Amino acid sequence: MNKQIVVSGIRPTGFLHLGNYFGAVRNFVRMQEDFNCYFFIADIHSLTTHPTPRDLQSGVKQVLAEYLACGIDPEKATIFIQSDVPEVSELYTLLNMNAYLGELERTTSFKDKARQNPDNVNAGLLTYPVLMAADIIIHKAKYVPVGKDQEQNLEMARKFAKRFNHMYGKKVFPKPKPFTFDGGDMIKVPGLDGSGKMGKSEGNAINLFEDPKSIRQKVMRAVTDSGPTEMNQKKSEAVENLFTLLKIVSTPDSVAHFDALYNKCEIRYGDLKKHLAEEIIAYTSPIRDRIIEILEDDLYLAKVAKLGAEKARESASKTLQEVKEVIGFRKLF
Numbered sequence: 001m002n003k004q005i006v007v008s009g010i011r012p013t014g015f016l017h018l019g020n021y022f023g024a025v026r027n028f029v030r031m032q033e034d035f036n037c038y039f040f041i042a043d044i045h046s047l048t049t050h051p052t053p054r055d056l057q058s059g060v061k062q063v064l065a066e067y068l069a070c071g072i073d074p075e076k077a078t079i080f081i082q083s084d085v086p087e088v089s090e091l092y093t094l095l096n097m098n099a100y101l102g103e104l105e106r107t108t109s110f111k112d113k114a115r116q117n118p119d120n121v122n123a124g125l126l127t128y129p130v131l132m133a134a135d136i137i138i139h140k141a142k143y144v145p146v147g148k149d150q151e152q153n154l155e156m157a158r159k160f161a162k163r164f165n166h167m168y169g170k171k172v173f174p175k176p177k178p179f180t181f182d183g184g185d186m187i188k189v190p191g192l193d194g195s196g197k198m199g200k201s202e203g204n205a206i207n208l209f210e211d212p213k214s215i216r217q218k219v220m221r222a223v224t225d226s227g228p229t230e231m232n233q234k235k236s237e238a239v240e241n242l243f244t245l246l247k248i249v250s251t252p253d254s255v256a257h258f259d260a261l262y263n264k265c266e267i268r269y270g271d272l273k274k275h276l277a278e279e280i281i282a283y284t285s286p287i288r289d290r291i292i293e294i295l296e297d298d299l300y301l302a303k304v305a306k307l308g309a310e311k312a313r314e315s316a317s318k319t320l321q322e323v324k325e326v327i328g329f330r331k332l333f
């Protein structure tokens with residue numbers, strides 16, 4: 001039986017953090033066993049923030065090494081760099097003809113970015129969801145494992161796929177859906193600053209590559225409150241976030257243990273944080289060791305990227321050919 005197709009990517013804008021891992025990469029690793037997976041490094045997307053050539057290169061190398069260190073296996077999944085597959089940019093150009101200014105301007109991620117960096121509201125930022133749609137539908141993906149923050153971009157990808165099919169009266173693209181195991185909700189990993197999600201730009205993240213000392217420091221400095229004063233008191237957002245992190249990295253028993261202490265007003269946040277830090281270290285340190293090892297092997301990294309590009313181009317060029325025929329491009333000579 002043919003395996004269902006899966007596509008996902010991450011921009012190479014720094015180290016991967018726990019949000020990227022639990023929101024996306026951990027699912028990549030699990031999915032590669034049963035699906036036909038394409039996992040890539042979205043280097044073209046990262047150009048919206050104008051990295052230097054050096055930063056771009058080191059970012060790509062870092063994410064590639066991190067993908068491998070997390071357990072993505074180039075024998076099982078196709079791992080590639082977005083810019084190595086020019087067919088994606090070509091499909092992006094074609095999809096742009098049916099993407100409307102109004103809908104692009106209304107996207108929350110565009111509005112947020114335009115607000116954060118009013119001096120750099122470039123067209124790439126505006127059409128970011130179109131390029132993302134091209135990434136996904138060029139392989140005719142059915143599933144896209146991403147975190148909650150990508151929900152709207154994925155909705156746009158579905159819209160562009162449907163619009164294309166409708167316009168030409170042909171079912172060229174399946175509708176890509178978010179993927180979570182067990183049909184659960186898309187995940188949002190909180191940061192350590194008391195509110196919102198963990199993110200690179202938020203400065204509240206713990207990276208997979210982080211050394212144990214720095215993990216302990218960051219966790220011990222995490223925002224909490226002055227402690228519960230009544231039995232079974234509702235938790236503040238900051239404390240709830242620490243519990244959410246604990247649930248992600250630790251066992252149900254230890255969550256229940258700290259929960260009971262909280263409910264009895266006997267919790268000491270310092271103890272909770274110490275425990276949380278050690279659990280995070282237990283999770284990340286084997287990954288960190290592998291990242292260090294893989295980063296030294298340029299030959300291996302180059303081999304993986306080359307093999308991935310070949311496999312991704314094979315799939316992408318087939319779809320692009322079909323799209324061009326459907327659109328009506330004809331060879332005249």
Ligand code: ADP
Nearest residue numbers: 019020023024146147187188189197198199200
């Ligand atoms: P960042 O927000 O740090 O810039 P990206 O936007 O590059 O991270 O996200 C890459 C992938 O990681 C996406 O699939 C995204 O949904 C996921 N992701 C990022 N942060 C989180 C988070 N805090 N919780 C869950 N998933 C996340």
Ligand code: TRP
Nearest residue numbers: 007008009010011042132135136
């Ligand atoms: N927008 C995603 C992010 O910021 C990265 C991305 C680009 C992506 N193209 C994609 C994710 C295609 C899934 C599928 O995290």
